[in-house]
Amino acid sequence: MAKEGTPSSLPIIPFPHRAEVFSSWLARLAARYDLRADHLAVHAGYPLRGARELDCYLLNQADRALVDMTGLSHRSIKTMRCARPQARLWVRDHPVWCRQCVREDLLKGDEPWERRVWRTGATVFCEHHRRLLEEVCPRCNKIDKGCLFLSDKGRMQPLCAVKGDKISLWGRAPDDQLPWGLTADRTMLRCVKALSMDLSRSLVGQTLRAQWRGVSRERCLTTIVEELTLMILITINHLPKPQPPLCWMLEQPDWKASFRYTPAMLPVSLAASIIVLASVILSDHQFLEERIFWDPSGCQIACELLTPESYVMWLHPKVRSWGRQIVTAPFGL
Ligand SMILES: [Zn+2]
Numbered sequence: 001m002a003k004e005g006t007p008s009s010l011p012i013i014p015f016p017h018r019a020e021v022f023s024s025w026l027a028r029l030a031a032r033y034d035l036r037a038d039h040l041a042v043h044a045g046y047p048l049r050g051a052r053e054l055d056c057y058l059l060n061q062a063d064r065a066l067v068d069m070t071g072l073s074h075r076s077i078k079t080m081r082c083a084r085p086q087a088r089l090w091v092r093d094h095p096v097w098c099r100q101c102v103r104e105d106l107l108k109g110d111e112p113w114e115r116r117v118w119r120t121g122a123t124v125f126c127e128h129h130r131r132l133l134e135e136v137c138p139r140c141n142k143i144d145k146g147c148l149f150l151s152d153k154g155r156m157q158p159l160c161a162v163k164g165d166k167i168s169l170w171g172r173a174p175d176d177q178l179p180w181g182l183t184a185d186r187t188m189l190r191c192v193k194a195l196s197m198d199l200s201r202s203l204v205g206q207t208l209r210a211q212w213r214g215v216s217r218e219r220c221l222t223t224i225v226e227e228l229t230l231m232i233l234i235t236i237n238h239l240p241k242p243q244p245p246l247c248w249m250l251e252q253p254d255w256k257a258s259f260r261y262t263p264a265m266l267p268v269s270l271a272a273s274i275i276v277l278a279s280v281i282l283s284d285h286q287f288l289e290e291r292i293f294w295d296p297s298g299c300q301i302a303c304e305l306l307t308p309e310s311y312v313m314w315l316h317p318k319v320r321s322w323g324r325q326i327v328t329a330p331f332g333l
């Protein structure tokens with residue numbers, strides 16, 4: 001018998017996929033009862049902040065209520081989180097996906113579900129299909145409308161939230177075009193995969209697998225990539241207006257001082273180019289089987305060798321010496 005005020009256990013529980021992010025599983029659970037994930041989260045005792053917000057917050061009491069409601073272990077509920085609260089700015093506010101992964105879910109008769117790695121700015125390519133992640137709904141051409149992961153008739157369905165009908169994922173995906181003439185070839189993807197993996201590990205407080213320039217006990221990998229992001233945004237003269245999530249802002253004594261640009265706030269193709277540049281200039285080239293060329297001057301031909309030096313020379317003069325400090329820092333763990 002449940003204690004008074006404790007939500008009682010639920011009869012139908014979808015089992016979480018191994019790589020699933022918390023809010024995706026919560027949305028699938030809520031769909032079984034024709035509820036929205038946000039409402040189910042409030043019912044379980046989470047504060048009213050939206051289910052996606054919970055992907056990087058552990059709230060012990062509400063997590064325990066969810067354990068009682070679903071019979072899942074506390075550990076499974078915890079491991080579905082994709083970052084720690086202090087890394088909230090690395091968590092994307094809008095959903096992104098790999099078309100091929102979602103197609104495979106549907107072919108298996110499964111629902112569309114969101115991977116943990118898709119939620120953070122650390123990941124820009126699908127490591128299984130080697131494609132740039134997508135963020136634009138193929139049906140309405142809009143971003144962040146909740147398309148593709150919509151609850152209907154007890155399950156998540158690949159529907160367009162704007163047009164209301166089914167999204168076809170069988171057409172050709174848009175070409176993976178990256179700024180500065182960068183192309184996603186095998187060498188580059190190998191390098192990016194190593195950086196993405198270590199950034200993801202760093203976001204949940206795990207130790208890194210590879211050595212990266214400038215990383216030390218005091219300076220984590222995410223901080224260095226945040227600095228590179230800012231330098232690049234200054235160089236291309238594109239500094240979006242800071243729009244941090246409200247609950248993150250409320251937790252900061254001075255949010256303007258704590259704010260950092262991260263790849264999670266940028267369109268996936270720009271974020272991908274930043275991660276690519278970072279993965280090459282911060283790595284000790286152990287991942288580089290061949291050399292990578294790029295087109296920093298916008299001449300439409302990727303003809304310049306991407307090296308720490310060509311990167312520094314490309315930077316805006318204002319940030320060049322800062323950039324040089326980063327690319328000449330010793331390797332650390
Ligand atoms: Zn995929």
Ligand SMILES: [Zn+2]
Nearest residue numbers: 137140147160
């Ligand atoms: Zn749509």
